[in-house]
Amino acid sequence: MDNDAVLERLAEGRLVEGPEHASDDYVKGLARTLIVSGDTELISAPAYLNAAAHAPRLQSFVSVVGIIQDELGHAHIAYRMLRDLGIDTDTLIYERDPADFRHPYAFDVPLESWSEMVVANGFYDRAGFVLLSDIFEHTSYAPWKRALVKVDREEGFHLRHGEQWMKTLAADPARRDDLQHAVDWMFLMTLEWFGLPDDLKRHRDQIDFGLKGRTNDELRQIWMSTAVPFCESIGIDVPAHRDTETGAYVVDTPFPQQFDEREKRWLTEEGTISWETVLERWRARGPANAELVEMIQRGRVELREAA
Numbered sequence: 001m002d003n004d005a006v007l008e009r010l011a012e013g014r015l016v017e018g019p020e021h022a023s024d025d026y027v028k029g030l031a032r033t034l035i036v037s038g039d040t041e042l043i044s045a046p047a048y049l050n051a052a053a054h055a056p057r058l059q060s061f062v063s064v065v066g067i068i069q070d071e072l073g074h075a076h077i078a079y080r081m082l083r084d085l086g087i088d089t090d091t092l093i094y095e096r097d098p099a100d101f102r103h104p105y106a107f108d109v110p111l112e113s114w115s116e117m118v119v120a121n122g123f124y125d126r127a128g129f130v131l132l133s134d135i136f137e138h139t140s141y142a143p144w145k146r147a148l149v150k151v152d153r154e155e156g157f158h159l160r161h162g163e164q165w166m167k168t169l170a171a172d173p174a175r176r177d178d179l180q181h182a183v184d185w186m187f188l189m190t191l192e193w194f195g196l197p198d199d200l201k202r203h204r205d206q207i208d209f210g211l212k213g214r215t216n217d218e219l220r221q222i223w224m225s226t227a228v229p230f231c232e233s234i235g236i237d238v239p240a241h242r243d244t245e246t247g248a249y250v251v252d253t254p255f256p257q258q259f260d261e262r263e264k265r266w267l268t269e270e271g272t273i274s275w276e277t278v279l280e281r282w283r284a285r286g287p288a289n290a291e292l293v294e295m296i297q298r299g300r301v302e303l304r305e306a307a
């Protein structure tokens with residue numbers, strides 16, 4: 001099937017049930033989107049597991065382990081669909097170089113406190129929720145649409161877990177500053193997650209083929225439209241506000257900025273940088289990248305050595 005035939009099928013409001021209804025370009029675009037999704041879900045598991053060590057009590061640790069279990073389930077869904085498209089997912093997951101994983105740079109910056117763990121739920125899972133809700137609403141790939149009903153509901157739980165804890169920490173004078181500190185580096189990190197602004201964005205085929213609906217800038221706005229009022233409601237500062245005239249959210253600090261990944265601090269004093277510089281930082285991957293991928297691949301390596 002060629003691209004025109006796929007576009008015609010989509011114009012008639014019919015979804016794609018499998019590669020037999022698709023063109024090579026469609027399958028390539030779908031696979032690229034599924035790899036980003038699967039890798040993001042998968043890598044959040046070891047990232048959250050390291051952070052769970054800072055849980056203030058056993059019950060909180062158990063909550064995070066429940067979230068990790070959900071994330072592994074979400075990753076499985078994406079990889080399972082990739083396998084159905086003929087991709088060797090064993091090689092993809094266990095043999096790939098850590099630098100070639102496609103999750104956002106944000107997860108390559110280690111989560112090292114309970115504040116950072118719950119802000120990850122409040123911010124990163126919210127980003128997951130926004131992105132997956134868009135795919136759920138707009139995807140032309142029927143198997144993914146069906147699977148996302150369950151995923152979306154679970155991401156909602158993760159996000160509420162984050163909000164509940166952020167509210168608790170914000171109300172505790174002894175822990176408020178630590179929460180603010182986490183928000184200070186994680187807010188822009190999540191804004192960056194949505195990717196290049198629309199005027200620089202490639203991969204237009206994702207929208208033409210109905211693999212996603214909204215643009216990066218629209219999704220960034222949707223994320224801010226709940227994240228910013230939530231932080232304001234608990235008295236936590238974020239560098240963005242809603243413009244009362246346009247209704248749009250405005251970032252009140254240079255964006256994008258360079259990030260000092262050792263100190264986990266934005267170099268605001270250096271001003272706005274180019275997206276090309278951001279892409280360079282992303283391509284180099286962050287400090288936790290190799291460790292997190294190694295945690296995923298370790299079991300397979302040990303199994304092979306034992307055989």
Ligand SMILES: [Fe+2]
Pocket residue numbers: 041070071074128155
């Ligand atoms: Fe997830």
Ligand SMILES: [Fe+2]
Pocket residue numbers: 071125128154155158
């Ligand atoms: Fe999640």
